[in-house]
Amino acid sequence: MKPIPFIDLGAQQAHIRSRIDEALARVLDTNAYIMGPQVAAFEKQVASFCGARHALGCANGTDALMLALMALEVGPGDAVFVPSFTFAATAEVVPYLGAVPFFVDIDADTYNMDPGSLKRSIRAARHSGQRPAVVIPVDLFGLPADFDAISEIVREENLRVVCDSAQGFGGKINGQMTGSFGDIATTSFFPAKPLGCYGDGGAVFTNDDELAAVIDSYRIHGKGADKYDNVRIGMNSRLDTVQAAILSIKLDIYADEIIARNRIARRYDDLLNNQVVTPSVPEGYESVWAQYTIRVANPETRARAQAVLQAQGIPTAVYYPIPLHRQTAYEEFPHDPAGMATTDQAADQVLSLPMHAYLDEATQDRIVEALVAAIR
C-alpha cells in the first residue's frame, strides 16, 4: 500500500505553489536576501495575527528562546523552570547563559507543565541557593500551556515568563492567541511545525517596547545605531527574506489550516474513543495539533503497534521517548523534588499519529483501522 506521509508538506505546497513561485521571484528581483522588505512585512502580519505588539524574526526557534532569555538578562545563579517532557531546545539555551535548567513535571492529561510541580520546584531552587528567574511553559503538541495558573505563580514569586510556542503558535485560551502571552513568547518555523517555512526560521513576540528593542539589537550583533555600533554582545540570528516571503503566504492560509486540523483531530477522537487514551483539550482551550498524540498501555504495546503500522506504510512517532531529566546531557540538573513520575509515564506511553491539515478521511480511516487491529 502507498506509504502515508507523517506530515504532508507536498499537499500543502500544491495548494500554494503558484503564490510561492511569485513571491520567490519577487525576492530574486530585489536581491535583498537579509532583512529585505518581506521580513518587516511578515513581522507586522504575524504580530497582528496573534495580537502581540511586536514580532521579531530570527534564525530558528532555539535562537528565539536564547534571545528571549538574553533580553531578560538570565545568567549565572539563575534557575529557569522548564518541562522535562519537551524538545531539548527548550532547556538547551539555559546552561549556555550560565543558568540552571530546573525540570518541572507535567499534567497527565495535557502533557503541559504542572503548576503544582512548578511551585515545588521554585521552592526547592530557592532552598538550594539558586535565584528563581524565568519559567518557560511549552505548548506541547500544539495545546497552549496552563498560562493562567502559571502566571499567577509567576506573579506571586516575582519571576518572568517566556512561552515556548514552537508547537502551539496559533492556539488559543479563551479566545486569546499564543504569541501574545507572557513577557516574551517564541516560536519556530521549522518545516514540520504547524506554521513552518522551507528551512529554518523563528520569531520572538513581546508586548514590551523596551524588550523588543533589546531583542532587535541582540539578533543583529548587539547593534546600537547600526550593526557597526555595538552596544551589547549579540549574535547573528535573522529570518531570511526568502523564508519571510514564504511564511507570509503560509500565514494567509494558517487560520483555515487550524480549522482543518481541529476537524481532523475531532474525527480521530470519535474513531479512537474507547480504544486508546485520546488527547484532552481543557474547556476554553484551542490546540493547533502539532501532534495528535494518544496513549497506549506500555512501551511494548507501543513498539508492536509502531512496527505493525510501519509495515503497512503508516508512520508514527514517539515524542519524547527519553525525557530531558534522563538525558546524558541534562541528568545533572535538578528536578521537582517530588519526582517526575508523570513525565516518565508519558514517555513510556505516548504515540503520535500522522497529523496535518490535508489528511483525508480515507487515509485517516486506514490509519485508525490499522492501529486498532495492532493494539487489540
Ligand SMILES: *Cc1c(COP(=O)(O)O)cnc(C)c1O
Ligand atoms: C522545535 C522546537 C523548538 C526549537 O525550534 P528550532 O526552530 O528547531 O530551533 C523549541 N521548542 C520546542 C518545544 C520545539 O518543538
